[in-house]
Amino acid sequence: MTRSRRVLLLNAALGLGIAWFCWVGAHVPWARSDGDRSTYDGPRNREPGDGRGPFDRGDDAFQAVAVSWVAVPFLLLLAAGVALRWRWPRAAFVACAVGVGGFFGVTTFFGPVLLALALTVYPMAATLPVRRWVGLLALLVPVVLAAHHGEAYLGALDPILYAELVMAVAFAVLPALLALLRRGRREAVLRDREEDRRRTAYEERLRIAREVHDVVGHSLSVVTMQAGVALHVLDKQRAAGTPVSPEVSESLEAIRRSSRDALAELRTTLGMFREPAGESRAPTAGLDRLDDLVGALRAAGRRIEVVRPPDPGPPLPAAVDQAAFRIVQEGLTNVVRHAGEARATVRILRERGALVVEVSDDGPGAPRLEEGNGIRGMRERAASLGGTVTLGAGAHGGFVLRADLPLVDLDHPVTA
Incomplete structure (x- = not known):
């Protein structure tokens, strides 16, 4: 009973x-x-x-x-x-x-x-x-x-x-x-329990922010400094008449620019962790930075093609825009780490009320079917918006990452 x-x-x-x-x-x-x-x-x-x-x-x-x-x-x-x-x-x-x-x-x-x-x-x-x-x-x-x-x-x-x-x-x-x-x-x-929970979560965010800043921030600063030193040495060699490959200069410049941008973004993100309410009005990375992301990889010698609809349509909800950019970023990182010199293609389109993000390559796909922290993070981002992430081998070989993110915003609904 x-x-x-x-x-x-x-x-x-x-x-x-x-x-x-x-x-x-x-x-x-x-x-x-x-x-x-x-x-x-x-x-x-x-x-x-x-x-x-x-x-x-x-x-x-x-x-x-x-x-x-x-x-x-x-x-x-x-x-x-x-x-x-x-x-x-x-x-x-x-x-x-x-x-x-x-x-x-x-x-x-x-x-x-x-x-x-x-x-x-x-x-x-x-x-x-x-x-x-x-x-x-x-x-x-x-x-x-x-x-x-x-x-x-x-x-x-x-x-x-x-x-x-x-x-x-x-x-x-x-x-x-x-x-x-x-x-x-x-x-x-x-109320007391909720306040204790919030205080504990805030203290944990501060601890994580300190750890990430000390480890990742220091490493990025060193990478930026070393790339700058290498570029300075190349400039001196070029002035002395020593032949220098232009690809080396472009790669070092891309490394310095990417590390500097990553460090700035890291500081912005850690600033959000330090907000008492866990929120910040600082702008977050979205698809408007996709050209910079692809440009840095192209400067490093990667072949990447971006396919977008000619009409961008209504503005994306902020959460969807940020999640789409992070998924593309992680997908291209996986291509660089696992696909060798394979060519990558990024497709972004709207269909049936959802934003579809697809990152594919023509390299070997089977060895990357094992999911790591990056793929779990993408799944969590998509799931928080009611979307899904699917991975697998492409129809003509290679590896395909596809994310379907519903275009739903509580204040401003967006339709495809």
């Missing part, structure tokens, strides 16, 4: 128990046969038959009250409200208020029945915002007035009416206050 069913059965039993108790309690002789509401205040030298106690056996003693069967439907409605109080809190409270008011209308005021109202107020205060249920507490007034429907001005001249109103409000407000206090404490604990 599921937990929700157990809770429903327990509350149903509780509601029926309260209804039975109210039915039995309504038959207790709370009033004398002449209608006087005098209450029993102890024996204190009273003689039997003086008519002032519930256990008196005199002619004017307290008599058992005959309760009409009309009260039964109201008691069942009360029980239903208690049973369903966690599933439909507001409807359960209204049903319980109608049941209690109807019970008062056909019997008389019976304080313990207000326990049912208290039980239905608590779930409202525990699960709903205050503005959605506080107005329903106004039903307490007609509920109490129902017990005085036979009196002049609905019992407005009877001081007991106001005592009963105070009792009804107390029965309803105290559980609500307890529920609000408990919910406030629970929300405070959740």
Whole structure:
């Protein structure tokens, strides 16, 4: 049996128990046969038959009250409200208020029945915002007035009416206050946990940023410096009349430019890690830098072809633009590392509401089917956007990397 069913059965039993108790309690002789509401205040030298106690056996003693069967439907409605109080809190409270008011209308005021109202107020205060249920507490007034429907001005001249109103409000407000206090404490604990999680994540980002800066940043700085030194030596040799291959100068210049750009981008990315909220307004790399990426590889002697549609179409969402560039960058890196002198082709097109990024080559593809961190990173980037990455051998040999990225932006939808 599921937990929700157990809770429903327990509350149903509780509601029926309260209804039975109210039915039995309504038959207790709370009033004398002449209608006087005098209450029993102890024996204190009273003689039997003086008519002032519930256990008196005199002619004017307290008599058992005959309760009409009309009260039964109201008691069942009360029980239903208690049973369903966690599933439909507001409807359960209204049903319980109608049941209690109807019970008062056909019997008389019976304080313990207000326990049912208290039980239905608590779930409202525990699960709903205050503005959605506080107005329903106004039903307490007609509920109490129902017990005085036979009196002049609905019992407005009877001081007991106001005592009963105070009792009804107390029965309803105290559980609500307890529920609000408990919910406030629970929300405070959740806020503290979330703050601790954010602080821990921020500290971890700072640690990663320091490590990456110390390792990668230092290495890129050394590469840039060494490339600059080599170019300076080549310039001196060229000035001295020593023949120098132009390919060497172009390769060294490409190395220096690429390492310098990578270092600048690394600093920008690490700056995002240092933001407390994990966000930064600094521009990120997108497909607008594709020409620079391809140009650097071409300068190093690589044969790379870029295929794009003549009409670029609407601007890409920022997340898709960045992911597409990173996937192309990783795909070309894999070509350089694994495909030897193979020729690479980059295709970027839109089809069926998605941006398709494809990097292929004509080199050997089988040895690269094993996935490493780079391919896992591409899959994660695509999956975060609801896209996919597929890899495999091409139709005419080589290796093909394809990413399908949905063109969906919550603020500005883009269609192909």
